[in-house]
Amino acid sequence: MIKLIVSDMDGTLLNDEKSIDSEIYNILPRLKEKGIRFVVASGRQYPSLKKHFHEHINDVVVIAENGAFVVDDGKELVVEPMAKHEVAHCLENIFMLKDVEPLLCAKYCSYTRSPELLDYLSSPLFHYEMRLAEDLFQVKDDIFKVSMISHGGKSAENCYERLRPKLDNSLNLVISGDACLDTGLRDVTKGTAVAALQKMWNITPQETVVFGDQYNDVEMLKQAYYSYAMEGASSGVKKFARFQAGSNNKGGVVKAIRELTGL
Known part of the structure; x- marks a missing residue:
């Protein structure tokens, strides 16, 4: 049973024009109803990610700055600054x-x-x-x-x-x-942030889905059985994923989520 879905942004949930697949807004409440947590994990800053999800931000946990800053409904869960x-x-x-x-x-x-x-x-x-x-x-x-x-x-x-x-x-x-x-x-990545959330919520990698396309996604791909590299990901990233999602320009993430969850 899937309990956690994690998606990168650029090249994954965003198309090449940097626009989000608006269909994600329609399925976020339905995921919540099914008890499935949705997490966005990005190298972007928190304010940028918050603006992309605007009124839906309470339905999303945000992993920002490649795992160094994690926020859930305004509560800071992970804060790992550099010296x-x-x-x-x-x-x-x-x-x-x-x-x-x-x-x-x-x-x-x-x-x-x-x-x-x-x-x-x-x-x-x-x-x-x-x-x-x-x-x-x-x-x-x-x-x-x-x-x-x-x-x-x-x-x-x-x-x-x-x-x-x-x-x-x-x-x-x-x-x-x-x-x-x-x-x-070195010890702070998207993967360590996902692992921290899995531990906090008692969720296993077998219950986790991850989508990514770049090398900063590799560690979190390793944290999920349902690891998806996007169609446009490099071959070096794809080798760390068990599955391939469609193009980020054609709603590849939402399509895969619908297939996995029956939404």
Whole structure:
């Protein structure tokens, strides 16, 4: 019996235009009636995810910042910020690379030096809460992850190869989009957040469904028997999933949920 459904956002529940499959709103109350919990798990910040679900947010548990911040109906369940020296270490090494822009991700906003990146992420495309910071090293907020956005034509894979050898082993580095990578604590992932919820709710992996498409979804795919990689996921991600869902542009997540639950 399925008791928990977890879905990534970008490339999964969102189409390539960054719009959510509105059919999810129709099935959320029905999942709740059947005793099935729905969780959205993303590298995005909490405010962005909250805006996507607006009046349905009480029907959703939010795993934000790749598992470092988990919120259920306004209650903070998981809060795992990086140490100040770890944030500084990430920034120092990111600044050594060309054509990338770092982004500091806190609980309720993100910080950037770039007005262009601020405008881009705060647009309706992403709904981010953004703040400009002239010196990212001086930001006092607790930081959950340090992202880097490539804007010089370099692929995320290329940036990964250049940055990974420079980071301490205590830090994780994952590809979260075509031009985006996230650094964070090695032992804090979407997978650890899903595991924490499973333990809290007494739900087994055999009762869990997970949908994802990127490398930051791999750990949570491992937490579910019903692990689905999206049609557009890379082959490197698909090998960690038992099943394949349809295209994120054709409602692949909702279709699979309906088939699994009979809704």
